[in-house]
Amino acid sequence: MINTAKIKDFVTDVILSPKSTNEKQQIICDFLKNEVPYYDWVGFYFKNGEKEELKLAEFAGEPTEHTIIPFGKGICGQVAVSNENFVVADVHSQDNYIACNIDVKSEIVIPLFLNDTNIGQIDIDSNTANAFDKSDVHLLEHVNELISDHMISNNISINIS
Numbered sequence: 183m184i185n186t187a188k189i190k191d192f193v194t195d196v197i198l199s200p201k202s203t204n205e206k207q208q209i210i211c212d213f214l215k216n217e218v219p220y221y222d223w224v225g226f227y228f229k230n231g232e233k234e235e236l237k238l239a240e241f242a243g244e245p246t247e248h249t250i251i252p253f254g255k256g257i258c259g260q261v262a263v264s265n266e267n268f269v270v271a272d273v274h275s276q277d278n279y280i281a282c283n284i285d286v287k288s289e290i291v292i293p294l295f296l297n298d299t300n301i302g303q304i305d306i307d308s309n310t311a312n313a314f315d316k317s318d319v320h321l322l323e324h325v326n327e328l329i330s331d332h333m334i335s336n337n338i339s340i341n342i343s
């Protein structure tokens with residue numbers, strides 16, 4: 183079981199702290215990876231300017247060569263197009279999947295909306311099969327909402343370069 187209340191409180195405090203958006207997102211990635219045993223890689227991808235592709239921003243876990251993902255490609259690229267959550271119990275069952283690490287068995291991608299626009303996503307890989315359930319979905323939707331609400335209230339745009 184994940185301690186949803188603890189994570190939400192931590193993320194709220196980070197968001198309200200006087201740090202840059204990039205620092206906050208890095209702290210959130212590090213915290214989620216350390217706090218939840220089955221979160222083995224945690225990262226944020228955002229739309230890369232005007233291009234129809236995602237660019238990796240902050241992450242915690244092994245570096246990946248997939249720092250740019252075209253819209254439509256892989257689980258992440260599909261979420262960029264569908265605007266829907268994507269929970270994958272078994273990544274090997276997916277034809278349209280980009281492997282970052284051979285140990286990964288399941289994945290969750292939750293889009294991040296600024297007003298009604300899908301500007302990016304949080305992506306989590308697990309080395310445990312079928313690791314994610316509704317509690318992860320609700321938690322990560324909440325994390326993304328905290329980030330986007332803060333961006334809207336403070337007129338912040340994404341800067342990942």
Ligand code: SME
Binds near residue numbers: 225246255280
């Ligand atoms: N597996 C993702 C690629 C990103 S890595 O997990 C870090 C995908 O299929 O889009």
